[in-house]
Amino acid sequence: MSPQGDPGKGGLKIRLFFLGFLILSVFLGFSIHLVNLQIVENLLWEGRAKAVSSRSEPLLAQRGLIWDRNVDKPLAMNIDSFAVYVIPAEIKPLTPETLIPVLAAVLGMQADDIMARIPSSWTNSWNPIEIRDGVSYQTIVQLAESSEDYPGVGWSSKPYRWYNDVGSISHAMGYVGDITVEELQLLYNQGYENTANLGKTGVEKTFDSILRGKEGRIYRTVDVKGRSQSDREDVVPPENGLDIVLTIDRNIQDLAEKALGPRKGSLIVLKPSTGEILAMVSYPSFDPNKFAEDGPVSFG
Numbered sequence: 503m504s505p506q507g508d509p510g511k512g513g514l515k516i517r518l519f520f521l522g523f524l525i526l527s528v529f530l531g532f533s534i535h536l537v538n539l540q541i542v543e544n545l546l547w548e549g550r551a552k553a554v555s556s557r558s559e560p561l562l563a564q565r566g567l568i569w570d571r572n573v574d575k576p577l578a579m580n581i582d583s584f585a586v587y588v589i590p591a592e593i594k595p596l597t598p599e600t601l602i603p604v605l606a607a608v609l610g611m612q613a614d615d616i617m618a619r620i621p622s623s624w625t626n627s628w629n630p631i632e633i634r635d636g637v638s639y640q641t642i643v644q645l646a647e648s649s650e651d652y653p654g655v656g657w658s659s660k661p662y663r664w665y666n667d668v669g670s671i672s673h674a675m676g677y678v679g680d681i682t683v684e685e686l687q688l689l690y691n692q693g694y695e696n697t698a699n700l701g702k703t704g705v706e707k708t709f710d711s712i713l714r715g716k717e718g719r720i721y722r723t724v725d726v727k728g729r730s731q732s733d734r735e736d737v738v739p740p741e742n743g744l745d746i747v748l749t750i751d752r753n754i755q756d757l758a759e760k761a762l763g764p765r766k767g768s769l770i771v772l773k774p775s776t777g778e779i780l781a782m783v784s785y786p787s788f789d790p791n792k793f794a795e796d797g798p799v800s801f802g
Contacts, residue, residue: 557628557721557722557723557724558719558720558721558722559630559656559658559719559720559722560658560695560697560717560718560719561717561718561719561720561737561738561739561740562658562659562660562661562697562717562718562740563714563715563716563717563718563740563741563742563743564580564661564715564740564742564743565580565661565663565678565699565713565714565715565742565743566712566713566714566715566742566743566744566745566746567579567580567745567746568675568705568706568713568745568746568748569745569746569747569748570747570748570750570751570752570755571747571748571749571750571751571780572751572752572753573747575666575752576666577665577666577667577671577675577748577752578663578664578665578666578675578706579663579664579666580661580662580663580664581661581662581663581664582659582661583635583636583637583638583659583660583661583662584635584637584638584639584641584642584657584658584659584660585632585633585634585635585636585637585657585658585659585660585697586605586609586632586633586634586635586637586641586642586645586655586656586657587630587631587632587633587655587656587657587658587697588605588616588620588630588631588633588654588655588656589627589628589629589630589631589654589656590620590626590627590628590631590654591626591627591628591654592628592653592654593653593654594653594654596653596654598617598620601652601653601654601655602616602617604651604652605633605652605655608641608644608645609633609634609637609641611633611634616633619631619632619633630656630697631696632680632696632697635660635662635680635699636662637657642657645657660697663677663678663699663706663790664791665677665789665790665791667752667755668787668788668789668790668791669759669787670755670758670759670762670782670783670784670785670787671750671755671782671783672704672787672788672789672790673703673704673782673784673787673788674704674705674750674782674784675704675705675706675790676701676702676703676704676705676706676707676708676790677701677702677703677704677706677790677793678699678700678701678702678706678793679699679700679702679793680698680699680700681694681696681698681699681700685700686698692711693716693717695717697717698714698717699714700714701713701714702793705746705748709746712743712744712746713743713744713746714743715740715741715742715743715744716740716741717740718737718738718739718740718741719737719738720735720736720737720738721735721736721737722735749773749778749779749780750779750780750781750782751780751781754771754780754781755780755781755782755783757781758771758781758783759781759783761783762783762785763785764785765785766785766786767784767785768782768783768784768785769781769782769783769784770782770783
């Protein structure tokens with residue numbers, strides 16, 4: 503008969519095995535937690551620190567001009583102006599409810615219209631939200647002289663579109679306007695941002711990708727209050743949009759408009775040898791410059 507092993511020794515080996523496994527599991531758990539603290543959370547806090555210490559602002563590109571075939575006076579041009587924006591995270595110690603009514607009075611807006619532009623989820627956002635464009639230099643001076651009363655409020659140069667011919671050619675020319683949330687969702691990957699102007703109809707829409715150019719960017723180092731901490735700025739310059747020349751002749755356009763008169767309808771003048779459109783009249787007409795103002799646009 504072969505001798506039997508000591509059952510006590512077998513049980514001891516099993517207990518030692520489970521004890522070693524438990525110690526190894528605890529060690530691995532602490533190691534994973536340590537890696538999480540040193541790497542993952544470090545990256546998280548590093549990203550937050552960069553969000554606080556680094557700010558970027560868009561440098562808007564000049565939109566290309568639109569000319570008639572004579573290239574003597576632009577049909578559409580840009581007028582120097584400013585845009586006012588708010589950085590929600592910098593509004594403190596004030597609240598939107600206390601700041602916005604005061605800001606609305608300066609900008610000639612309704613407080614509810616400004617609040618509607620600031621999503622509730624962006625309360626602590628460092629991203630600037632444009633409140634109004636087409637702001638005059640005098641208004642910017644007023645804001646600058648009392649800047650301590652408007653925490654989180656800033657401004658930048660933003661020309662607005664102006665149309666020299668506002669008659670029957672308006673339908674062909676079209677107009678530009680602020681990009682909407684729905685449009686931004688569709689066009690974000692094409693370089694459009696929430697500060698962009700977008701061609702809505704006509705030539706402005708058809709050739710928007712040519713006219714708009716490409717925005718630049720300016721990067722600054724600031725403290726938690728948004729104050730500049732360095733004279734050094736990193737600038738990515740904008741690329742201005744390209745001009746386009748239409749086949750329309752302003753002089754023939756005026757003659758065609760007079761020929762149609764106030765009658766409702768359309769009139770097109772073509773160059774027989776090439777098929778080029780020399781005039782395109784449509785009535786009732788509208789003033790595309792009115793789209794820069796609040797309220798509906800009147801036709802007539």
